[in-house]
Amino acid sequence: MSDNRTPLLDKIASTEDLRRLDKSDLPSLAEEVRHEMINAVSVTGGHLGAGLGVVELTVALHYVFDTPRDRLIWDVGHQAYPHKILTGRRDRIRTLRQKGGLSGFTKREESEYDPFGAGHSSTSISAALGMAVARDYTEKAHNVIAVIGDGAMSAGMAYEAMNNAGAMDSRLIVVLNDNDMSIAPPVGALSAYLSRLLSGKTYRGLRESGKQIARKMPRAIFEHARRAEEMARGFFTGGTLFEQLGFYYVGPIDGHNLSHLLPVLENVKASELGPILVHVVTRKGKGYGPAEAAPDKLHGVNAFDIVSGTQFKPKATAPAYTKVFGETLVREARDDNRIVAVTAAMPAGTGLDIFARSFPERTFDVGIAEQHAVTFSAGLAAEGLKPFCAIYSSFLQRAYDQIMHDVVLQKLPVRFAIDRAGLVGADGPTHAGAYDLAYLGCLPKIVLMAPADEAELTHMIATAVAFDEGPIAFRYPRGEGVGVALPERGAPLDIGRGRIVREGGRVALLSLGTRLAECLKAADDLTSRGLSTTVADARFAKPIDTALIDRLANEHELLLTVEEGAQGGFGSKVLGHLAETGALDRGLRVRAMTLPDRFLDHDKPEAQYETAGLNARAIVAKVLEILPRMSEGRSRGGLGVVRQIVLT
Numbered sequence: 001m002s003d004n005r006t007p008l009l010d011k012i013a014s015t016e017d018l019r020r021l022d023k024s025d026l027p028s029l030a031e032e033v034r035h036e037m038i039n040a041v042s043v044t045g046g047h048l049g050a051g052l053g054v055v056e057l058t059v060a061l062h063y064v065f066d067t068p069r070d071r072l073i074w075d076v077g078h079q080a081y082p083h084k085i086l087t088g089r090r091d092r093i094r095t096l097r098q099k100g101g102l103s104g105f106t107k108r109e110e111s112e113y114d115p116f117g118a119g120h121s122s123t124s125i126s127a128a129l130g131m132a133v134a135r136d137y138t139e140k141a142h143n144v145i146a147v148i149g150d151g152a153m154s155a156g157m158a159y160e161a162m163n164n165a166g167a168m169d170s171r172l173i174v175v176l177n178d179n180d181m182s183i184a185p186p187v188g189a190l191s192a193y194l195s196r197l198l199s200g201k202t203y204r205g206l207r208e209s210g211k212q213i214a215r216k217m218p219r220a221i222f223e224h225a226r227r228a229e230e231m232a233r234g235f236f237t238g239g240t241l242f243e244q245l246g247f248y249y250v251g252p253i254d255g256h257n258l259s260h261l262l263p264v265l266e267n268v269k270a271s272e273l274g275p276i277l278v279h280v281v282t283r284k285g286k287g288y289g290p291a292e293a294a295p296d297k298l299h300g301v302n303a304f305d306i307v308s309g310t311q312f313k314p315k316a317t318a319p320a321y322t323k324v325f326g327e328t329l330v331r332e333a334r335d336d337n338r339i340v341a342v343t344a345a346m347p348a349g350t351g352l353d354i355f356a357r358s359f360p361e362r363t364f365d366v367g368i369a370e371q372h373a374v375t376f377s378a379g380l381a382a383e384g385l386k387p388f389c390a391i392y393s394s395f396l397q398r399a400y401d402q403i404m405h406d407v408v409l410q411k412l413p414v415r416f417a418i419d420r421a422g423l424v425g426a427d428g429p430t431h432a433g434a435y436d437l438a439y440l441g442c443l444p445k446i447v448l449m450a451p452a453d454e455a456e457l458t459h460m461i462a463t464a465v466a467f468d469e470g471p472i473a474f475r476y477p478r479g480e481g482v483g484v485a486l487p488e489r490g491a492p493l494d495i496g497r498g499r500i501v502r503e504g505g506r507v508a509l510l511s512l513g514t515r516l517a518e519c520l521k522a523a524d525d526l527t528s529r530g531l532s533t534t535v536a537d538a539r540f541a542k543p544i545d546t547a548l549i550d551r552l553a554n555e556h557e558l559l560l561t562v563e564e565g566a567q568g569g570f571g572s573k574v575l576g577h578l579a580e581t582g583a584l585d586r587g588l589r590v591r592a593m594t595l596p597d598r599f600l601d602h603d604k605p606e607a608q609y610e611t612a613g614l615n616a617r618a619i620v621a622k623v624l625e626i627l628p629r630m631s632e633g634r635s636r637g638g639l640g641v642v643r644q645i646v647l648t
């Protein structure tokens with residue numbers, strides 16, 4: 001608060017206003033931002049701990065740098081809520097992740113202060129380097145700053161970017177926000193290295209870090225000496241990894257102490273050095289007890305009670321698919337010691353935390369490194385183990401070449417457990433599991449399954465355990481199952497065989513995955529309109545069950561496929577098959593219902609499916625849209641009664 005008790009935040013419409021404040025006001029401003037953020041997220045839910053940890057850093061960066069002219073890029077973007085509050089979006093902060101509201105990540109369309117959109121991790125240094133090189137090329141002079149977390153720093157892409165940046169002299173500032181946490185506790189040698197880096201050093205304040213920078217100026221002199229100096233520092237003084245990669249390392253700095261942060265950032269801004277890495281140490285969840293105490297559990301939250309930190313979770317009516325996966329895999333692994341599990345920094349998100357509790361020595365968290373996770377799994381499989389590589393559908397996109405080149409081409413029996421398949425709600429388009437059916441379905445010989453409910457998931461896990469001939473994948477959505485009884489043990493399925501769930505006469509709905517429940521609702525509705533409807537569960541997107549498809553095609557007037565995936569997936573395969581067999585020439589009506597060919601914004605999942613036209617209502621509408629036309633055609637041939645039935 002300022003002296004007259006007007007909140008400082010009320011005076012800040014833009015970062016220009018922030019920069020007009022006296023430095024002495026900044027700690028109070030930071031506290032206000034923190035309270036504002038806690039308040040907002042307590043209502044909206046969202047990513048809590050990461051943003052709280054960078055409140056002071058955010059204030060300092062906008063105070064020192066001339067944003068948006070200077071480009072500030074937040075890695076992942078899940079920590080950008082304080083940034084949004086300070087960059088003209090405070091009035092909409094309580095719309096975070098709600099329909100029509102602010103995105104939970106940075107987004108170019110949303111603000112000029114978001115020069116690069118994110119959601120997936122470890123892209124910031126590459127993007128920032130590209131922007132820095134473009135700036136130099138166009139002879140501009142602004143700064144480019146990437147802020148990347150210690151977790152995100154575990155991904156290969158960050159090193160690809162540093163490798164490139166370290167060999168160039170482009171002025172680029174990377175702030176490493178080291179809170180010693182990923183979503184789960186961080187893993188790997190780099191994390192251990194950062195801890196060692198900290199343990200030997202006390203925080204550097206103004207004088208020390210000022211010296212760190214001053215040592216490296218002026219640019220002209222430094223340019224000549226640069227390589228020699230780097231080598232000397234690297235070899236003789238045991239310089240940091242970052243220095244050896246060609247960066248100037250500044251830090252470690254207490255990221256909650258504005259009187260340390262500001263002068264260091266000012267020095268960094270004033271320097272003309274090539275890539276600089278500022279190592280800032282923060283605490284995830286800072287300033288909110290429950291988030292500090294359990295940074296993993298309060299990484300992402302539902303709406304919550306601020307006093308107790310208790311989250312408001314709707315009562316579950318069925319177990320989550322993720323939990324069913326974790327528990328089923330434990331049961332399978334008790335009988336098969338070749339089963340091992342791989343996660344890329346998402347043990348709780350994928351349910352492998354459950355597996356890890358029973359089999360810690362058979363669980364491998366490789367960090368945010370999906371590409372490595374896949375090829376590492378390929379190696380495990382090559383030696384006869386049964387790796388279950390559990391990765392969210394959208395993050396698996398990262399590892400496409402590894403899937404093709406390291407797994408599928410070599411026919412290695414890696415089992416892909418693809419969580420968050422389909423629309424995911426508040427995380428929006430970056431996290432939607434829309435494409436796996438298309439991007440995996442075109443790979444030769446891969447087996448691709450999608451359970452209709454949680455019991456089917458247990459069967460598919462058993463199928464994957466039993467299947468040793470090559471790669472096999474099963475994809476399932478975020479959230480709860482449908483509440484069916486779970487079998488004691490899953491039973492392996494016949495590869496490539498679907499099932500009829502309900503027999504009808506005129507319309508056939510062929511569902512892949514958990515839209516089956518919507519298909520059954522649609523079938524009830526259609527039947528009540530006189531359109532007897534068969535519902536089948538394809539189970540396999542690859543190989544498709546051609547016998548089942550041919551039967552549906554031969555015995556019905558209209559065949560609709562329904563899947564929670566983009567165009568080019570299961571439906572395309574069915575259409576291709578029917579075209580090939582001549583069923584289309586014989587007058588069969590076929591439609592593939594998929595996600596639309598556009599990105600869908602964050603919203604509640606049910607609302608997203610309504611927008612996507614992939615629920616019971618849309619299925620019924622689609623059938624009614626096609627059959628009147630069909631009945632008109634048929635009526636010329638004497639089936640006029642159809643029209644009458646449909647229109648009632």
Ligand SMILES: Cc1ncc(C[n+]2csc(CCOP(=O)(O)OP(=O)(O)O)c2C)c(N)n1
Nearest residue numbers: 050119120121149150151152181182183345
């Ligand atoms: C490619 C990819 N894999 C996994 C994730 C899931 N994820 C989001 S944030 C996060 C942890 C990031 O840790 P860090 O960079 O240290 O940021 P912090 O949350 O600690 O601030 C993970 C694993 C992701 N967003 N992108």
Ligand SMILES: CC(=O)[C@@H](O)[C@H](O)COP(=O)(O)O
Nearest residue numbers: 076078119300349420427478
């Ligand atoms: C930022 C990020 O990528 C994760 O935190 C993600 O939001 C988790 O999603 P789930 O809640 O579906 O695990």
Ligand SMILES: [Mg+2]
Nearest residue numbers: 149150151181
């Ligand atoms: Mg971290």
